[in-house]
Amino acid sequence: MDTAPIAARLARVDAQLAALRRDHAAILAASEASNADDEHDPEGATIAWEREQVAALITRLEGERDQLVAAAGRAADGSYGTCERCGGEIPAERLAVRPAARTCVGCG
Template sequence: MPTDHRGRLTERRAALEERLRALRATRGEIIAASASSNADDEHDPEGSTIAYDRAQVGALIASAEHEREELDAALARIEDGTHGVCERCGRPIPAARLEVRPAARTCVGCG
């Protein structure tokens, strides 16, 4: 492989783990703040609610966890020799697509 996809995937996964740690810390802070407060933020016209903030961070965590699964699957495909092969049609995934999306499972036509 001319491009080091394993290295790029590994770097992205490490950055993603750091982002997940930060998001989980933020979620913990939100939960701790809401536990020690008896404020009725659901009816506060001045901004977002604690429930909204928790939902927002929860969605970001879920998205990051999904991305981690995709990166892990791509690393597994590198190990078994199927990385860069479209899972639908079996043709090679163009190098340009893998440069942009190194965890791509499909070629542009099937994607």
């Protein structure tokens, strides 16, 4: 089974996580360096809102990363591409689109 999609997606997720973590750190630094009351700024999004949005994206990507690492583990033990529910083969097309898929379309 071709596991290149796992590695490719994992590399993209790691790059996105690194960028988001830098953004989050910059937002935190900006909020600590400023005593402005951004919660009542009519001009746009608050620093708190931006911080929470970035934190939510980080959490989602960390979950996706965990799933990809688990998929790599299944590839190593030979169970990658096998549906965890019915034991059937997960089509390569599904794995190309969703490298961390644990179930076939019928069971998913």
